[in-house]
Amino acid sequence: GAVVSQHPSRVICKSGTSVKIECRSLDFQATTMFWYRQFPKQSLMLMATSNEGSKATYEQGVEKDKFLINHASLTLSTLTVTSAHPEDSSFYICSARDFQVRNQPQHFGDGTRLSIL
């Protein structure tokens, strides 16, 4: 089945550091990928929709200068948390769907636990 690989799985770093998270679709072309954030004991919050070859579409309230999304190829999207601060600590998850196949489910990565000290 379709697999989405997310890396790294865990990051611990100092405040002010920029952190890059990668999301790869391993066996299908993902023209669109999605980035979510999950706070403890809360639901998934969609942050942005990443479109291959064009700018990401951010949800209301998400700072595009803070969370930089790049989708340079059909199999790779990256999320960079710039100048991270403790309040950015969270669980980030990406997903991808093969829109060329009708009614496909989202395939999720395993998530990245980001801890900013």
Added chain:
Amino acid sequence: DQQVKQNSPSLSVQEGRISILNCDYTNSMFDYFLWYKKYPAEGPTFLISISSIKDKNEDGRFTVFLNKSAKHLSLHIVPSQPGDSAVYFCEGIKAAGNKLTFGGGTRVLVKP
């Protein structure tokens, strides 16, 4: 404009009993609905789906019912097992477009 809603944030059920999770939607243009299951510190995984032209789809202990007139779908888990304890999300898909329409999730706790 939240087109897909899960109004019950949590559900507690005894092992062996039925778990019923609900999802309401407002857009009649969805042509497919999906349910996902999520464990802590993991990404969600696809569980079961239903086409809008059907009213029921069954897969083992999991059955999804679709009531188009009420714009409502439900997921039944029977019998519930402790391993079913997770957060469940519903999603509506339209044939055209790639915008996400994802419910807020329902946390299920199955007590042994």
